[in-house]
Amino acid sequence: MSGITATPAARGIPPRLLVRGAILAGIALLAALPLLNLLPAGSALRVSDFTVAVTGKWICYAVLALAIDIAWGYAGILSLGHGAFFALGGYAMGMHLMRLIGPRGVYGHPVLPDFMVFLGYRELPWYWLGFEHFPYALLMALLVPGALAFIVGWLSFRSRITGVYFSILTQAMTYALMLAFFRNDMGFGGNNGFTDFKELLGVPLNTQAARSGLFYAALLLLAGCLFLCRHIVSTKLGRVLVAVRDAESRVRFLGYSVTSFKLAVFTLSGMMAGLAGALYVPLVGIINPGEFAPGNSIEAVIWVAVGGRGTLIGAVLGAFSVNAVKTWLTSFAPDLWLFALGGLFVAVTLLLPQGLVGLFRRRAR
Amino acid sequence: MTKRQGLYLDGVSVVFDGFRALNNLSLIVDPGELRAVIGPNGAGKTTMMDVITGKTRPTAGTVRFGDHDLTRMDEAAIANLGIGRKFQKPTVFDALTVFENLELALKAPRDPLSCLRWRLNAVSRARIGAVLEEIGLAARAADLAGVLSHGQRQWLEIGMLLMQDPELLLVDEPVAGMTDQETEQTAALLRRIAGHRSVVVVEHDLEFVRALGEKVTVLHEGTMLSEGSIDAVQNDPRVIEVYLGR
Numbered sequence: 001m002s003g004i005t006a007t008p009a010a011r012g013i014p015p016r017l018l019v020r021g022a023i024l025a026g027i028a029l030l031a032a033l034p035l036l037n038l039l040p041a042g043s044a045l046r047v048s049d050f051t052v053a054v055t056g057k058w059i060c061y062a063v064l065a066l067a068i069d070i071a072w073g074y075a076g077i078l079s080l081g082h083g084a085f086f087a088l089g090g091y092a093m094g095m096h097l098m099r100l101i102g103p104r105g106v107y108g109h110p111v112l113p114d115f116m117v118f119l120g121y122r123e124l125p126w127y128w129l130g131f132e133h134f135p136y137a138l139l140m141a142l143l144v145p146g147a148l149a150f151i152v153g154w155l156s157f158r159s160r161i162t163g164v165y166f167s168i169l170t171q172a173m174t175y176a177l178m179l180a181f182f183r184n185d186m187g188f189g190g191n192n193g194f195t196d197f198k199e200l201l202g203v204p205l206n207t208q209a210a211r212s213g214l215f216y217a218a219l220l221l222l223a224g225c226l227f228l229c230r231h232i233v234s235t236k237l238g239r240v241l242v243a244v245r246d247a248e249s250r251v252r253f254l255g256y257s258v259t260s261f262k263l264a265v266f267t268l269s270g271m272m273a274g275l276a277g278a279l280y281v282p283l284v285g286i287i288n289p290g291e292f293a294p295g296n297s298i299e300a301v302i303w304v305a306v307g308g309r310g311t312l313i314g315a316v317l318g319a320f321s322v323n324a325v326k327t328w329l330t331s332f333a334p335d336l337w338l339f340a341l342g343g344l345f346v347a348v349t350l351l352l353p354q355g356l357v358g359l360f361r362r363r364a365r
Numbered sequence: 366m367t368k369r370q371g372l373y374l375d376g377v378s379v380v381f382d383g384f385r386a387l388n389n390l391s392l393i394v395d396p397g398e399l400r401a402v403i404g405p406n407g408a409g410k411t412t413m414m415d416v417i418t419g420k421t422r423p424t425a426g427t428v429r430f431g432d433h434d435l436t437r438m439d440e441a442a443i444a445n446l447g448i449g450r451k452f453q454k455p456t457v458f459d460a461l462t463v464f465e466n467l468e469l470a471l472k473a474p475r476d477p478l479s480c481l482r483w484r485l486n487a488v489s490r491a492r493i494g495a496v497l498e499e500i501g502l503a504a505r506a507a508d509l510a511g512v513l514s515h516g517q518r519q520w521l522e523i524g525m526l527l528m529q530d531p532e533l534l535l536v537d538e539p540v541a542g543m544t545d546q547e548t549e550q551t552a553a554l555l556r557r558i559a560g561h562r563s564v565v566v567v568e569h570d571l572e573f574v575r576a577l578g579e580k581v582t583v584l585h586e587g588t589m590l591s592e593g594s595i596d597a598v599q600n601d602p603r604v605i606e607v608y609l610g611r
Contacts (some may be wrong), residue, residue, distance in 0.1 A: 237480040239465050243458040250456040254525070256475045264477040 149270025
């Protein structure tokens with residue numbers, strides 16, 4: 001492995017406390033957005049509904065980026081299919097939101113979602129049972145992506161499938177899931193997916209209260225994941241992961257089971273991505289098989305590369321900055337976006353191997 | 366180091382497809398002894414290490430470590446007995462500090478959850494500190510292993526072996542590629558380590574072996590050719606014949 005990425009503690013720059021301060025400041029800044037949204041229209045500091053909604057979406061993306069970074073940046077596991085875990089979490093929440101629509105659907109069926117009535121379903125498929133309960137749906141948003149990550153990881157790591165082979169495998173995984181979810185007879189709404197959600201936890205989704213609530217929930221998730229990941233990488237577990245990334249066989253030789261370490265971090269990463277997807281769906285109001293598109297997963301990896309992999313905070317910065325550019329660029333030249341993304345990736349790889357965080361570090365020195 | 370055990374090889378032969386890699390080799394290393402093993406290429410030095418660590422099974426002969434019959438044990442069991450082996454090419458974790466490298470090698474539960482909960486206690490800290498002193502890297506403890514010189518990396522690797530508290534340390538060509546000064550320091554390091562534990566060093570570099578200043582065993586064609594002090598060995602006509610040719 002090239003590119004020595006040290007733990008901040010080892011490098012001394014930037015000092016851990018400084019980073020913690022910056023994180024808290026960032027969270028406080030984000031937390032202020034929904035409050036500024038409450039200001040009367042015309043006020044100079046007022047933040048639009050659109051800004052709050054878009055920022056909420058980016059926060060979910062930042063959690064996905066974190067999930068990728070702890071696996072890729074620390075343990076060297078490059079997944080190009082993390083969008084699948086995100087989408088599965090999203091579908092779990094989507095199923096809950098669909099069940100909450102109840103008889104308010106177009107067909108007015110008391111139990112079945114519209115697409116099931118349309119497709120001639122007589123009753124709910126067994127795997128839809130329980131999703132009317134919010135805690136169950138949330139648990140599934142955590143467990144289903146976690147289980148998939150565990151199974152894919154177990155099969156791969158046990159057979160010592162690493163590097164680019166693992167990346168290709170995960171691409172195939174998300175592609176296969178996309179094709180499966182496109183099928184109407186899967187019972188997940190086919191290519192239309194789920195939409196027309198009405199409410200969550202009794203709060204109508206088109207209200208300011210719901211928007212702020214979801215925004216704060218996402219922010220809480222991001223803060224929680226960020227502190228959890230920072231804690232993990234500061235322990236011996238984190239150092240073993242770095243050692244696995246740089247010299248896997250040597251770690252094995254020291255008596256550590258590399259498979260169980262990789263499996264642990266990959267499963268955790270899948271679960272984080274799943275929760276991010278679960279909050280993303282009520283924020284954007286739709287989930288469809290397009291979320292499984294391989295391109296989505298690759299884009300998320302680029303956020304991490306741009307921010308600086310193996311730094312955690314870089315993943316968050318990368319997710320925000322790349323998506324900010326995307327939102328700005330696609331507002332007037334949507335066709336240019338993929339070229340810009342590709343160019344950005346090449347430029348970062350050539351000029352900023354440690355991403356945006358590397359830029360700050362160089363400045364600090 | 367409660368019970369101290371010696372290494373005992375008697376009449377050991379290893380035959381690969383009719384080729385005798387070791388031929389009736391006998392060798393005794395006392396507890397705490399430092400022993401250098403030299404010999405031309407193909408003399409059987411590496412095969413001897415493989416037999417001791419359980420990587421290769423001898424075709425005939427006895428291999429004992431204290432009361433333990435090593436020919437009946439697998440590699441992991443032999444490693445757990447306290448026989449550590451340092452391979453030629455050093456592999457340390459570049460992105461971790463010297464201290465952290467040693468910490469990973471420290472005897473402790475090796476599963477992810479234990480590593481997550483792991484707290485460095487005073488005993489472990491002292492243990493790492495002692496090894497840092499022993500390998501002469503105490504001043505570099507907080508530096509990344511990636512910035513160490515080649516020689517320092519070798520010492521760190523030896524230190525990682527010491528963390529596992531071996532009774533017998535097998536060291537394969539430790540000074541290959543080192544500067545003269547590093548070679549000298551490595552000799553001093555191995556002399557320090559011996560005494561607490563037995564050390565067997567396989568080496569080509571005769572200057573280094575002289576610097577170790579201990580008993581030397583010369584292997585040739587899988588068998589012991591000569592044994593004694595470096596001067597005695599260098600003046601042995603059979604050794605001169607093998608090394609210089611007739």
